[in-house]
Structure formats: structure tokens, C-alpha cells
Amino acid sequence: MDPVYFDHAATTPVDPQVLDAMLPYFTKSYGNANSAHQHGRDCKVAIEDARELIAGLIGAEPSEIIFTSGGTESDNAIIKGVFEALSRAGKTEIITSPIEHHAVIHPAEALKRQGATITYLQPDSSGIITAEQVAEAISDKTAIVSLMHVNNEIGSINPVKEIATVCREKKIPFHSDTVQSVGKIPVNVKELGLDSLSISAHKIYGPKGIGVLYVKNGTPWIPWLQGGSQERRRRGGTLNVAGIVAMAKAMELSIYDMDKLNNHYKKLRAVAISGLKRKFNGRFVINGPEEGGVPHILNVGFKTADDKGLDGEMLLLNLDIEGICVSNGSACTSGAMEPSHVLKGIGRSDVIGKSSIRISFGKQNTLEEVEYLIEKLDGILERMMATVS
Numbered sequence: 001m002d003p004v005y006f007d008h009a010a011t012t013p014v015d016p017q018v019l020d021a022m023l024p025y026f027t028k029s030y031g032n033a034n035s036a037h038q039h040g041r042d043c044k045v046a047i048e049d050a051r052e053l054i055a056g057l058i059g060a061e062p063s064e065i066i067f068t069s070g071g072t073e074s075d076n077a078i079i080k081g082v083f084e085a086l087s088r089a090g091k092t093e094i095i096t097s098p099i100e101h102h103a104v105i106h107p108a109e110a111l112k113r114q115g116a117t118i119t120y121l122q123p124d125s126s127g128i129i130t131a132e133q134v135a136e137a138i139s140d141k142t143a144i145v146s147l148m149h150v151n152n153e154i155g156s157i158n159p160v161k162e163i164a165t166v167c168r169e170k171k172i173p174f175h176s177d178t179v180q181s182v183g184k185i186p187v188n189v190k191e192l193g194l195d196s197l198s199i200s201a202h203k204i205y206g207p208k209g210i211g212v213l214y215v216k217n218g219t220p221w222i223p224w225l226q227g228g229s230q231e232r233r234r235r236g237g238t239l240n241v242a243g244i245v246a247m248a249k250a251m252e253l254s255i256y257d258m259d260k261l262n263n264h265y266k267k268l269r270a271v272a273i274s275g276l277k278r279k280f281n282g283r284f285v286i287n288g289p290e291e292g293g294v295p296h297i298l299n300v301g302f303k304t305a306d307d308k309g310l311d312g313e314m315l316l317l318n319l320d321i322e323g324i325c326v327s328n329g330s331a332c333t334s335g336a337m338e339p340s341h342v343l344k345g346i347g348r349s350d351v352i353g354k355s356s357i358r359i360s361f362g363k364q365n366t367l368e369e370v371e372y373l374i375e376k377l378d379g380i381l382e383r384m385m386a387t388v389s
């Protein structure tokens with residue numbers, strides 16, 4: 001039996017339609033998009049078509065779309081690039097939150113070596129930062145505000161439109177990591193008022209290693225990857241033609257199927273929650289919003305009678321033995337025994353933090369698979385709880 005995969009917030013399989021779209025660009029149209037001959041031109045056309053499609057899907061201009069190697073590069077590029085553009089004028093403060101993805105937190109922390117200060121806004125217990133908090137925090141030293149749209153561990157949704165309004169009034173560039181929101185909830189840069197955003201293909205049934213950075217024309221920003229003149233000198237490096245074609249297809253499909261898939265995830269999530277209530281009533285908590293978040297993410301922590309909590313790593317391993325893939329917090333920090341920084345950030349105790357798992361649904365998951373998860377969880381937790389107390 002194939003494993004039951006509930007880790008779609010970590011990555012997704014490539015959709016067969018996406019694979020079909022990208023394959024010709026490996027062996028048939030394999031040119032370098034910078035070349036002046038026919039092979040080059042074919043690729044250039046495919047890339048510019050993809051750029052236009054992507055721009056249209058998020059309400060941007062094609063000239064505002066830059067192809068990168070993924071969400072991590074896009075987040076790094078904008079945070080470091082805006083800081084470089086503004087720090088010499090004394091704007092050295094980065095406003096963000098402690099529950100951002102490490103692709104935002106770590107570059108911000110690294111900029112401390114160049115004089116940056118970081119203001120971390122405290123989210124509420126469901127993971128939300130308000131526009132009022134941002135308004136209060138902004139100072140004449142603020143270079144950039146970076147707050148994610150959808151949290152990848154707990155599924156909370158920040159009010160980015162309201163936050164963007166505050167930033168625009170104070171003329172501060174606002175970046176939002178939209179890796180988990182594109183294809184899940186509507187993302188339109190004009191509607192939301194964003195100055196920049198990040199997208200990653202592999203979270204939406206595209207391949208790993210390709211992403212988008214949208215930067216609104218006029219945003220103070222110095223590109224950080226120098227090389228050839230690709231991407232109008234904003235990101236050097238031979239363009240990943242197949243990846244770019246795949247990115248466009250993945251975005252198109254996921255946005256087109258969004259409502260249908262969300263209804264599917266809502267059902268899976270509701271069955272999971274009612275199963276948990278049936279088996280573990282009073283012995284589990286939902287981390288993040290029970291309602292009002294994105295339906296493809298469900299993060300739960302288990303309580304034990306002795307209040308010492310469970311070994312989440314062990315729970316993960318036991319589920320893996322049963323052929324079930326979930327995650328404890330974000331995959332990037334798995335292996336380290338630290339409780340998730342996101343769960344800590346929303347005020348969860350270390351005990352709940354280390355006893356938590358993230359279940360993230362994808363389009364191929366079925367209700368039967370969710371029932372299977374609940375049944376296996378029941379057996380494993382009974383065993384584990386018997387051994388802790």
C-alpha cells in the first residue's frame with residue numbers, strides 16, 4: 001500500500017498536467033532563453049507567456065514578476081534587497097512576527113550584522129497580527145514590514161489587506177509570504193495592496209526549485225543575485241524554462257480548482273476533527289484557528305494525564321510505521337528537538353509544542369484515509385500514553 005500522505009504543506013506531488021506542460025522543455029525546446037537563434041526564441045516565448053499568465057492571475061504587471069528558485073529565495077531577495085536600498089538612509093528596522101517561515105526570520109536575523117533591528121509583533125493565540133499592531137510599530141526607521149498571508153504550520157490568515165493599507169499610508173514597503181495562500185485563497189496584489197509577495201511551485205503541485213517574486217514597480221529594492229542580464233538584471237542566472245512553464249500551469253490549475261478543492265479539504269478537516277473529538281475528547285487542542293483558517297491545514301496537540309506531554313518525534317515515527325505521513329511543525333526544523341517556533345510564538349507551552357502534529361491535506365486525500373489516520377492515532381496514542389504515565 002502507498003503511504004497515506006498528509007504533509008501537503010511541506011510539499012505536493014507534481015500534477016500530471018503540470019508535468020506534461022514542462023516535459024518538452026527538457027529535450028525538445030531545450031534552448032537558453034538568452035540565445036538569439038530559434039531554440040532560444042522558443043524558450044523566450046514560453047517564458048514570456050508564463051510571465052503574462054502569472055501576472056494576470058495575481059493582478060500584477062508582467063514586468064513585476066521575477067522568477068526565482070523558490071519561496072526561500074524570494075523571501076531572502078526582497079528582505080535583503082529592500083534593506084540594502086533603504087538602510088543607508090537610516091531605515092534599518094524590519095517589522096515581522098515570530099511565527100513567520102524561517103525564510104523570512106533567518107535573513108532578517110542575518111541582517112543584524114549589518115545594523116538591522118527587528119521588531120517582532122506578537123500574534124494572538126490563533127496566530128493573527130492586526131493592522132493596529134503594525135500601525136503602532138511603524139517608526140521613522142522602518143525599512144520593511146514582512147508578514148505572511150497564511151501560516152504554513154497552523155493555517156491562520158493574516159488581514160494583509162488592512163496591514164497593506166497601513167503600510168501604504170506610512171509609505172513603508174509591505175512584503176507578504178503568500179506561499180501557502182496562492183491557490184488556497186484569492187491573492188490579487190491590487191486588491192490586497194501588496195508591494196511584494198513570494199510564491200513557490202512545489203506547494204501547489206508544481207516542481208521543487210522554482211518560485212516567483214513579485215515586486216511592485218517603484219519599490220525601493222536592490223537585486224541581490226548578480227550575473228547575466230536575465231530578468232532585466234534583477235536576477236542573474238540561466239532561466240529555468242521547464243520550471244517556469246510548470247509554475248504557470250501549477251498556478252493556473254490551483255486557482256481554477258480552488259473552490260472545489262477547499263470544499264474537499266473542509267470535509268476532510270471536519271471528519272478529522274470529529275474523529276479526534278470522538279476518540280480524544282478533552283485530550284487534544286487545535287493549534288491555530290478551529291474555524292476561519294485555511295482548511296488544508298490542521299495542527300493538533302495532545303495532552304497526557306501526567307501533563308508531561310508526548311514525544312512528537314515518536315508519534316511521527318509510529319504513524320510512519322503505519323504508512324501515514326504527517327509533520328511536526330515545519331519540515332525545515334524536523335530533526336531538531338526544539339518545539340516549533342510557531343507554536344511557541346502563539347503561546348503554546350513546550351509540552352503541547354512537542355506533542356503536536358500538523359496534518360495537511362491534498363487533492364488526492366480521501367475520507368477513508370482520514371478515518372484510517374484517526375483509527376491508527378487512537379491505537380498509537382493509547383500505547384504512548386500508557387508508557388508516559
Ligand SMILES: *Cc1c(COP(=O)(O)O)cnc(C)c1O
Pocket residue numbers: 009010069070071072073101103148150151152177179180200201202203209210211
Ligand atoms: C515552503 C514555504 C517556504 C519556502 O519555499 P521553498 O520553495 O521551499 O523555498 C516559504 N514560506 C512558506 C510559508 C512556506 O510554506
